[in-house]
Amino acid sequence: MRIERINNGIVIDHIAAGKGIEILKLFPTEILRTKIDYASYIDSPRMGMKDIIKIENVDVNHEWLMKVALLAPDLTISVIRDAKVVEKINPTLPELIEGIIKCRNPKCVTVRETYLPSLFRVARMENGKLKQQCQFCEHIFYS
Amino acid sequence: MTESFDFKGRHIIDTEDLSTAEILHLVKTADDIQAMGDKALEIAKGKILATLFWEPSTRTRLSFEAAMFKLGGNVLGFSEASTTSSAKGETLADTIKTVALYADIIAMRNPLEGSAMAAARYSDRPIINGGDGAHLHPTQTLGDIYTLYKERGTLDGLKIGFLGDLLFGRTIHTLVRLLSRFDVEMHFFSPEGLNIPEYVRSSLQAKGAVFSESEDMNGQLAELDVLYVTRIQKERFFSEEEYLRKKNSYRVDRELLEKAKSDILILHPLPRNEEISQDVDDLPNAGYFRQAAYGMEMRMALISKCLGLM
Numbered sequence: 281m282r283i284e285r286i287n288n289g290i291v292i293d294h295i296a297a298g299k300g301i302e303i304l305k306l307f308p309t310e311i312l313r314t315k316i317d318y319a320s321y322i323d324s325p326r327m328g329m330k331d332i333i334k335i336e337n338v339d340v341n342h343e344w345l346m347k348v349a350l351l352a353p354d355l356t357i358s359v360i361r362d363a364k365v366v367e368k369i370n371p372t373l374p375e376l377i378e379g380i381i382k383c384r385n386p387k388c389v390t391v392r393e394t395y396l397p398s399l400f401r402v403a404r405m406e407n408g409k410l411k412q413q414c415q416f417c418e419h420i421f422y423s
Numbered sequence: 424m425t426e427s428f429d430f431k432g433r434h435i436i437d438t439e440d441l442s443t444a445e446i447l448h449l450v451k452t453a454d455d456i457q458a459m460g461d462k463a464l465e466i467a468k469g470k471i472l473a474t475l476f477w478e479p480s481t482r483t484r485l486s487f488e489a490a491m492f493k494l495g496g497n498v499l500g501f502s503e504a505s506t507t508s509s510a511k512g513e514t515l516a517d518t519i520k521t522v523a524l525y526a527d528i529i530a531m532r533n534p535l536e537g538s539a540m541a542a543a544r545y546s547d548r549p550i551i552n553g554g555d556g557a558h559l560h561p562t563q564t565l566g567d568i569y570t571l572y573k574e575r576g577t578l579d580g581l582k583i584g585f586l587g588d589l590l591f592g593r594t595i596h597t598l599v600r601l602l603s604r605f606d607v608e609m610h611f612f613s614p615e616g617l618n619i620p621e622y623v624r625s626s627l628q629a630k631g632a633v634f635s636e637s638e639d640m641n642g643q644l645a646e647l648d649v650l651y652v653t654r655i656q657k658e659r660f661f662s663e664e665e666y667l668r669k670k671n672s673y674r675v676d677r678e679l680l681e682k683a684k685s686d687i688l689i690l691h692p693l694p695r696n697e698e699i700s701q702d703v704d705d706l707p708n709a710g711y712f713r714q715a716a717y718g719m720e721m722r723m724a725l726i727s728k729c730l731g732l733m
């Protein structure tokens with residue numbers, strides 16, 4: 281499959297093979313109305329197989345960068361302007377994430393009082409899993 | 424130089440937010456207030472405590488209210504959710520913001536875990552967590568620490584046994600976590616399936632605490648200085664038969680105490696069922712009613728400190 285070059289927009293590269301579709305689901309609908317190239321299970325010298333996504337005429341924003349980092353920690357995002365890479369971003373997980381992850385403890389105050397922004401302490405485990413601890417109820421979840 | 428312990432305006436949500444020095448200062452403050460006698464009635468004169476209890480509680484709510492009355496202050500509040508605006512769909516944030524206009528300090532119990540921390544975000548008055556679901560109950564824990572000091576003079580070197588349901592008892596988890604900061608030995612006795620949860624065990628291991636776990640006390644009862652008993656909750660068992668078998672194997676009575684040190688201190692967060700026989704109540708070893716009184720005295724200290732009055 282051929283992925284076309286883009287003049288303006290972003291390229292999300294080094295996505296674990298098969299994970300790209302989950303990242304696409306994170307995008308707001310207005311982004312999905314622009315031109316998107318998505319290739320899955322393509323050869324990669326570094327990863328063996330990988331997914332790649334190119335989106336035209338869009339800027340990155342902080343909130344979905346964090347969501348993307350939660351899902352696929354190893355990817356890189358290149359920002360393209362006039363057909364040149366002007367910035368490379370490796371999304372990093374902050375220690376505390378506010379308002380993105382939902383607590384799965386049904387007795388947690390953030391589940392009932394929905395105006396409260398959730399607050400999670402996150403850490404990548406040695407086995408690659410993501411440890412997420414709700415700072416309100418202290419329940420720990422892994423993903 | 425004397426260390427300053429300024430608690431004015433501070434929320435009390437979790438004992439883990441308090442340093443060991445601060446906890447010892449609260450113990451001293453509780454003692455100082457009791458030494459004042461009737462003069463303590465001047466401490467919070469003109470101040471108002473709101474007790475917001477969305478779920479039923481006898482001991483904790485009355486203990487907070489008695490503490491405020493003994494400091495000369497006033498109390499307002501509610502003791503069940505059905506009589507409040509929450510029943511009409513009011514948010515926790517709105518309730519707290521409103522009550523903070525009426526009261527100088529707020530003690531609350533809400534079944535949602537993390538609710539006290541959430542309330543603190545919307546209150547410029549100190550929030551004291553009187554229990555947030557099965558999560559935390561810091562004033563019980565601080566009262567228990569005060570009890571141990573009052574009854575034993577020190578925590579150093581104490582061998583403390585915990586008996587009963589150690590899995591679901593929230594008072595045990597916060598107390599054990601706090602005790603691991605001190606030079607104590609802890610021994611956990613619980614029926615199979617009701618032992619301390621993994622996160623408590625790993626926290627104790629990480630702190631290098633000295634502890635053991637077993638199903639019966641036979642080997643260690645004679646060594647214990649303190650035995651902290653908790654209720655075994657019937658609803659945790661799949662069959663009545665199993666519940667009765669477990670319950671009866673964990674009964675503290677005079678006969679059992681003959682195998683213990685003569686001055687062993689028996690504690691219980693109350694309410695109790697049959698895990699402590701009533702024939703123990705008259706023994707000097709029965710510390711559980713004194714423990715309830717010490718809990719109130721610790722709440723007097725907390726209210727005074729958080730209002731900046733001591």
